[in-house]
Amino acid sequence: MDNRISEIRRSIRALRVSVREAEAVMHEQINRDDDCTFVAQEIIRMRTVMSELVQERTKLGDTTPIVVASIFIPRRLPAPPRGRIPKRRLVPGAARVNG
Structure with a gap:
């Protein structure tokens, strides 16, 4: 029975x-x-299978919490840090190119 609980x-x-x-x-x-x-x-x-396994485990008398170490790696890159945006100088009107 202990082997079955360990397997579950x-x-x-x-x-x-x-x-x-x-x-x-x-x-x-x-x-x-x-x-x-x-x-x-x-x-x-997968959740249905997991639910059935949990029910079977409970019937066998195991109520100890199952701890899973989270080694989850996010697939998206983290957002870049927000800093100050450098000010831009406006081009004077005389320097514009008329087309």
């Missing part, structure tokens, strides 16, 4: 990581205004 806990950890990665992909697709139906369906499927 390992599967849940792996599913959590997969769901987070899939969610990141889905958010990128949404930001690009792409179709994210397939990824969304896969996330729902």
